[in-house]
Amino acid sequence: MGADSLGLIFLDAAVINNFVLAMFLGICPILGVSGQLGTAFPMGVATAFVMFIASVAAYGINIVLGYLDLAFLSLIAYIAVIASTVQLVEMAVKRYSPALYRALGIFLPLITSNCAILGVALFQTSNGYNFLQSVAYSLGAGAGFILAIVLMAGLREQVDLADVPSVARGAAMSLMLAGILSLAFMGFAGLGG
Amino acid sequence: MAGEREPISMDTFLRGIWRENPVFVMLLGMCPVLAVTNTTANALAMGLATTFVLVCSMALISVLRDLIPKEVRIASFIVIIATFVTIVDYAIQAISLELYSALGAFIQLIVVNCMILGRAEAFASRQPLLKTLVNSLGVGLGFTLALLCLGSVRELLGAGELLGVPVLGEAFQPWVVMLLPPGGFFVLAGWLLLFAWIKERRDHRAKTAKEATADGR
Numbered sequence: 001m002g003a004d005s006l007g008l009i010f011l012d013a014a015v016i017n018n019f020v021l022a023m024f025l026g027i028c029p030i031l032g033v034s035g036q037l038g039t040a041f042p043m044g045v046a047t048a049f050v051m052f053i054a055s056v057a058a059y060g061i062n063i064v065l066g067y068l069d070l071a072f073l074s075l076i077a078y079i080a081v082i083a084s085t086v087q088l089v090e091m092a093v094k095r096y097s098p099a100l101y102r103a104l105g106i107f108l109p110l111i112t113s114n115c116a117i118l119g120v121a122l123f124q125t126s127n128g129y130n131f132l133q134s135v136a137y138s139l140g141a142g143a144g145f146i147l148a149i150v151l152m153a154g155l156r157e158q159v160d161l162a163d164v165p166s167v168a169r170g171a172a173m174s175l176m177l178a179g180i181l182s183l184a185f186m187g188f189a190g191l192g193g
Numbered sequence: 194m195a196g197e198r199e200p201i202s203m204d205t206f207l208r209g210i211w212r213e214n215p216v217f218v219m220l221l222g223m224c225p226v227l228a229v230t231n232t233t234a235n236a237l238a239m240g241l242a243t244t245f246v247l248v249c250s251m252a253l254i255s256v257l258r259d260l261i262p263k264e265v266r267i268a269s270f271i272v273i274i275a276t277f278v279t280i281v282d283y284a285i286q287a288i289s290l291e292l293y294s295a296l297g298a299f300i301q302l303i304v305v306n307c308m309i310l311g312r313a314e315a316f317a318s319r320q321p322l323l324k325t326l327v328n329s330l331g332v333g334l335g336f337t338l339a340l341l342c343l344g345s346v347r348e349l350l351g352a353g354e355l356l357g358v359p360v361l362g363e364a365f366q367p368w369v370v371m372l373l374p375p376g377g378f379f380v381l382a383g384w385l386l387l388f389a390w391i392k393e394r395r396d397h398r399a400k401t402a403k404e405a406t407a408d409g410r
Binding site: 021022023024025026027028031072075076079080083084109110112113114115117118119122123126166167168171172173175176178179180182183186 | 220221223224225227228267268271272275276278279282283297298301302304305306307310370373374375376377378379381382385386389390393
């Protein structure tokens with residue numbers, strides 16, 4: 001893994017193994033907040049930001065816990081860092097954009113329980129990335145998440161205008177859209193060898 | 194949601210399995226639902242692991258519910274859940290390394306299963322111990338059942354097998370896409386469509402029956 005270039009790691013996390021569409025991480029916000037482009041994009045950016053912080057913090061935590069021989073605490077340490085970062089983002093959004101804060105609603109604190117963020121921390125550890133690789137990985141994962149949520153929001157805005165059979169309205173339709181997007185993203189699989 | 198003083202009944206248990214099924218009705222905890230259901234065995238293991246974490250952590254949260262300050266409750270819940278997930282993680286590693294590598298990081302990701310946090314917030318932090326136990330057992334079983342629904346369909350269509358035993362015969366051409374990520378989305382969408390269709394038919398029948406009696410008078 002050490003030989004992988006930073007660009008390839010970024011690309012891998014962003015499109016080839018897209019966190020949402022290929023690894024099923026962070027499905028809840030994708031289904032919940034992707035109704036409109038206006039809220040989907042800020043949500044994506046907030047998540048990507050938390051991801052980046054969590055990734056850097058996880059790298060530090062690994063060093064400290066490895067030194068203290070307390071590796072079994074790593075899960076708890078990761079989640080504590082993520083929860084406090086989310087709290088910070090929540091306060092910042094509330095302070096600078098109350099309208100956005102209301103639009104995101106319950107899904108903002110729920111970033112804490114977004115699997116994609118903990119996923120970044122866990123996968124970078126299991127892949128044995130060094131510091132720069134971790135940063136590239138988290139940025140790629142964040143970009144992939146923004147891409148997926150914006151694509152979903154765009155598709156759902158179009159579907160709103162279509163005449164969908166009443167049985168398929170809501171979650172089933174979103175899941176089918178996600179499935180089709182996921183099929184499309186499988187096309188990236190050969191990219192980068 | 195149930196009232197504060199409602200007594201324990203069969204409904205406390207059954208509600209989680211059918212009417213408030215975490216996956217099919219509430220759409221919570223989707224990530225493991227889609228990610229590890231490519232075989233029935235994985236789905237079963239994941240469902241049981243999640244049920245264990247759910248029941249244990251809900252019990253602890255319910256006992257501690259008066260001690261946890263409201264401001265830091267989410268963080269406290271998460272730490273409690275993370276503790277039990279760490280236990281499960283090491284237990285599975287000890288029992289079956291094969292299973293551990295098949296499930297991968299998704300065991301640790303049980304921590305961020307929104308269903309568990311949702312139950313903690315909506316139920317365990319307000320209800321006494323026994324009722325919480327019954328309810329979370331029901332929800333856990335509902336979750337396992339939903340995982341099995343997905344896992345069996347995906348394994349059957351994607352490999353022609355059930356629990357590793359071939360059932361569809363030699364002539365069956367495996368539908369490989371069902372084992373890949375898009376298959377997960379499509380199978381779940383299919384189940385949701387089925388349930389929505391059943392519900393719509395039932396509503397329709399109830400409505401026509403009502404109209405019929407109204408006309409008869």
